[in-house]
Amino acid sequence: MIWQDGLYLWFLLLIPLLIAASWWYNKQLNEKRISFFGSDLFERLRSGFWPLGKGIKHIAIYIGIGLLIIAAAGPKLGTEVREVKRQGVDLLVALDLSASMNAEDVKPSRLEKAKYEVTRLIERLDGDRVGLVVFTGEAYLQAPMTLDYSALRLFLNIAETKQMPSSSTDFSAAMETASEAFGSIKEDKGGNAAKVMLIISDGENHGESYSSALQQLRDQNVSIYTLGIGTSSGSRIPLYGDSGSLMGYKRNEDGEVVTTKLQPDVLRSIAEEGNGEYYEIRSGGSGIDSFLGRLDELQQGEFASQEYADYKNQYQWLAAIGLLFMLFGMVFPKFKIRD
Template structure:
């Protein structure tokens, strides 16, 4: 480089051109620019160092969803099937909830608490996705079993949230066919615990047959009674309306091409809210702000720092 410079400039001319040049100032200027750009690049990556304590409060209602998994829920008068439509609408319900504790009961002739009441909606979705009619030992429907399981779940929830004043809601999703004993005593027990019972009916009054599938998912026929006749399943609105009326709730209906879950959501917003979680948690604290500020300061220094001195 020095040889090429000497070919075009004499030593004296070069010294005249560099009159007042300050090498140290030039190095400080370049170093400031490099440091500033480096800090801005690091800041853009969003570094998080240390911890930041945050307080989270959640308010809502205690909601239990009881999903009918009897064989009749495989009927396809509501597309793609009553069960799949129910699971889709429950997923929509979960998506729109904010701060409500939700649990899932699955029932036929027996009932199980598939998911205890939780604020972890992703876990609830996981339990919902694996709910199928073939997981239950019985293919009939007994509403009293679902109500008894709900009463136990609400009781367990009260022990962990003794100061919680939230409304307690049971949403039963079914086609309304009841093959069990009378549910009056179970319903009365829920009413005494101030549980409001809402029902959501799936199906059509015209009804349809109940398909049977093998393990690969292929249709192998339709469900028959003991006399060999193909069974027709229909939406039993009277049963579901009676449960809702006696349970201080409301009855909604899902038919093909329509949804009743939105009306239920609107009703939830009107109920008394309770505080389920008031907790503090530690999180990594964002540190990009001060890196950005220092980086901009170095860039400004690099642009204005003098590298020539007045003679």
């Protein structure tokens, strides 16, 4: 048995106090009556009085009060075992952590905006298994496929451009890591679910051709969607010190300030070849919303089946019985009916 609010059970201590107070009051009242009328006259005045009936009357009322207090505590008795199945798609988010993602043409920055939109994505997932890959010139599986969205948020929050050894972008590295992640999924758990990779980047690619890695994902029946972040006008890449103060802007080998722009052609080409779609994130979140709508249309697989005990509330019965006891106590006679 468990309780909805066990604190109410402390009120049961009032019942002994009520019994003691009632006994003391009746004792004092009887003494006063006898002193006024005398014991013989008092007994004749209350002729037909039934002490046992009075006791039954009080006991029934106290039992009723006790049951109402227990009912207020919300007892839960018995269990019903239910099976809950979690269904969804296998989604792997690949987040670009190159230096250009620090550009502030999308406020507060491309990276922070991307992380915010991925957080919105996670909050709206329901039963989908999701993982996180971070990449620049190299790629790492930041979070393996999981149904634990809270843990995924933690991995997402600590993703920063400073954690990566390279500041360039190589899509092939991200695709190869994604291929390994999808390949490690056990087929006996949701093997029929759609496999989706979502690449979030500004589109700058400094790596080698990604054709081979993309084809490998296609062979694994992975659909590749891309989400471009940035503006066509572009922005400089700020450099901040450890204290958070602006130190300057990123420059190229010739000493010129670098301007980074959204390059949608590369991302659009990846999506087309990967049997997916291309979206954009600018000031709003329409891109991630459109992707979510598409995600709902994909084939769902069963990832987890869990049994849990559902406790049944039983306060209604106790409350009803308690009221019946109180009603019985109020109507029960304490005087015998004479013929």
